[in-house]
Amino acid sequence: MSKEPIFWNPLLETLPQEKIRKLQLKKFKRIFGWVYDHSKFHRSLYERAGMTPADIRSFEDIRYVPKVEKAMMREIQQRDPFPYGDTLCVPLEEVVEFHQTSGSTGHPVYQADTWQDWEWFSESWAFILWAQGYRPMDRVFIPFGYNVFVAFWSGHYAAEKIGCEVIPGGVLDTKARILKIQELKPTAMMGTPTYILSMAATAKNKMGIDPSTLTINKITCAGEPGASIPSTKKRMEEMWGAKVYDHAGATEIGAWSYECQLQPEGMHVNEALFLVEIEDIETGEIIEDPGRQGKMIITAFDRQAMPCIRFDSKDIIEWDPEPCQCGRTFRLIKGGVIGRVDDITKVKGVLLAPSAIEEVVREIEGLGEEYEVVVDKEGDVDRITLKVELLPGKEDLQASIKNLITDQLRLKTNLRYNLEFHDYGTLPRYEVKARRFKDLRKTH
Amino acid sequence: MFQDLDIKEIEEKIHLMKKNVEELNEMVNGFPALEKNTSRILASINMLEINLSDLLDL
Numbered sequence: 001m002s003k004e005p006i007f008w009n010p011l012l013e014t015l016p017q018e019k020i021r022k023l024q025l026k027k028f029k030r031i032f033g034w035v036y037d038h039s040k041f042h043r044s045l046y047e048r049a050g051m052t053p054a055d056i057r058s059f060e061d062i063r064y065v066p067k068v069e070k071a072m073m074r075e076i077q078q079r080d081p082f083p084y085g086d087t088l089c090v091p092l093e094e095v096v097e098f099h100q101t102s103g104s105t106g107h108p109v110y111q112a113d114t115w116q117d118w119e120w121f122s123e124s125w126a127f128i129l130w131a132q133g134y135r136p137m138d139r140v141f142i143p144f145g146y147n148v149f150v151a152f153w154s155g156h157y158a159a160e161k162i163g164c165e166v167i168p169g170g171v172l173d174t175k176a177r178i179l180k181i182q183e184l185k186p187t188a189m190m191g192t193p194t195y196i197l198s199m200a201a202t203a204k205n206k207m208g209i210d211p212s213t214l215t216i217n218k219i220t221c222a223g224e225p226g227a228s229i230p231s232t233k234k235r236m237e238e239m240w241g242a243k244v245y246d247h248a249g250a251t252e253i254g255a256w257s258y259e260c261q262l263q264p265e266g267m268h269v270n271e272a273l274f275l276v277e278i279e280d281i282e283t284g285e286i287i288e289d290p291g292r293q294g295k296m297i298i299t300a301f302d303r304q305a306m307p308c309i310r311f312d313s314k315d316i317i318e319w320d321p322e323p324c325q326c327g328r329t330f331r332l333i334k335g336g337v338i339g340r341v342d343d344i345t346k347v348k349g350v351l352l353a354p355s356a357i358e359e360v361v362r363e364i365e366g367l368g369e370e371y372e373v374v375v376d377k378e379g380d381v382d383r384i385t386l387k388v389e390l391l392p393g394k395e396d397l398q399a400s401i402k403n404l405i406t407d408q409l410r411l412k413t414n415l416r417y418n419l420e421f422h423d424y425g426t427l428p429r430y431e432v433k434a435r436r437f438k439d440l441r442k443t444h
Numbered sequence: 445m446f447q448d449l450d451i452k453e454i455e456e457k458i459h460l461m462k463k464n465v466e467e468l469n470e471m472v473n474g475f476p477a478l479e480k481n482t483s484r485i486l487a488s489i490n491m492l493e494i495n496l497s498d499l500l501d502l
């Protein structure tokens with residue numbers, strides 16, 4: 001009997017790095033030529049920079065190609081032709097899928113895909129799911145409100161492509177979804193960390209069901225960095241009795257990165273389908289060496305209708321110095337997506353990444369899964385307030401938790417917080433992407 | 445085992461399949477059931493190219 005394959009694509013995922021660079025250059029030239037010939041928006045951008053496809057001769061030439069920012073896409077889509085502006089590279093009749101970004105950083109950007117693009121999007125997800133142990137015998141439950149957002153639509157199609165049985169848990173409330181899991185015994189699930197935690201809390205606290213006794217043995221997360229934050233991952237894994245894996249993707253990019261079954265505290269970049277560059281935020285220099293954080297500039301090589309070429313994602317990442325023991329040669333980004341350039345803010349003169357607060361909150365036993373951070377001003381001085389909930393029955397731990405959380409936050413973020421304890425269940429709950437960090441200074 | 449695969453031969457078969465489906469797609473213009481399904485087959489063939497054909501000549 002033949003051994004079960006470890007890799008979705010054993011050729012691409014084990015390609016030596018020098019061959020990956022050659023493949024990336026070949027594919028970059030192809031997609032750059034495609035947009036130059038088919039997108040008025042891109043052609044005009046490159047003509048203004050004096051660049052043509054003939055200028056891409058070496059890997060180093062790629063870094064001179066102008067970047068595209070989300071704000072540019074928004075602006076161009078405000079103009080005719082509706083709804084994609086001059087970004088579309090194919091006739092409108094070839095577009096079969098519409099999706100849009102979440103709008104968490106401004107007006108949503110619309111994304112058009114051909115059927116080939118849609119095949120490609122689910123292909124990029126198939127790499128992820130196979131690496132995380134999804135196999136044809138898996139029954140996959142997707143508790144996702146299927147709508148204009150791309151997340152999990154492509155996960156759904158990829159699971160089908162692998163041969164899994166997919167249960168669309170769409171228009172059901174959380175309790176009905178828990179009951180469906182109990183009834184149909186799925187082995188895998190996909191969701192945002194916020195919702196995975198919230199489902200577990202509902203099962204346990206409102207239905208008397210311990211989620212770890214259900215049949216889910218692996219969970220793929222998306223949409224938020226939680227599954228790469230060790231304390232949040234641990235909390236999800238303990239609650240569900242399942243392995244939790246992270247992945248990163250975006251509507252206008254594709255599913256570009258994934259954690260493998262070894263959980264190497266980082267995510268593989270799918271370097272056969274994407275080119276990831278890390279740019280120093282201050283100098284704009286491309287960072288090749290591991291250990292230095294910068295923002296991600298990304299290219300998707302195979303998307304036709306609305307290609308993504310040197311897109312300034314604003315995600316903060318860094319290369320991991322160590323290769324993964326799983327055998328994949330695709331490089332790892334250490335700790336996943338660390339944050340976003342937009343989210344990192346100065347409070348009392350100290351740089352603060354909201355994920356650092358989450359890491360502290362989620363590792364303290366006795367605290368509920370929700371929290372909220374509010375930054376405002378008291379006179380001219382910044383003030384930062386952390387609101388947390390104690391789990392039912394843990395009220396007597398308030399004083400000790402207060403001391404612990406204050407110490408840990410000072411250690412990890414170098415800031416002093418006003419700490420507020422709220423009754424369990426009173427802080428806002430989120431189903432998709434949470435908005436727990438509120439900077440009110442900008443509205444003053 | 446994938447190491448034993450003849451990559452060149454597989455690529456030739458992918459290429460031939462694409463050529464056949466492209467020809468079929470052109471032949472069936474005005475026959476939506478065949479035209480649209482051959483278009484979908486071509487999209488799937490593109491996934492074969494991404495997964496294998498692009499690797500040739502590196």
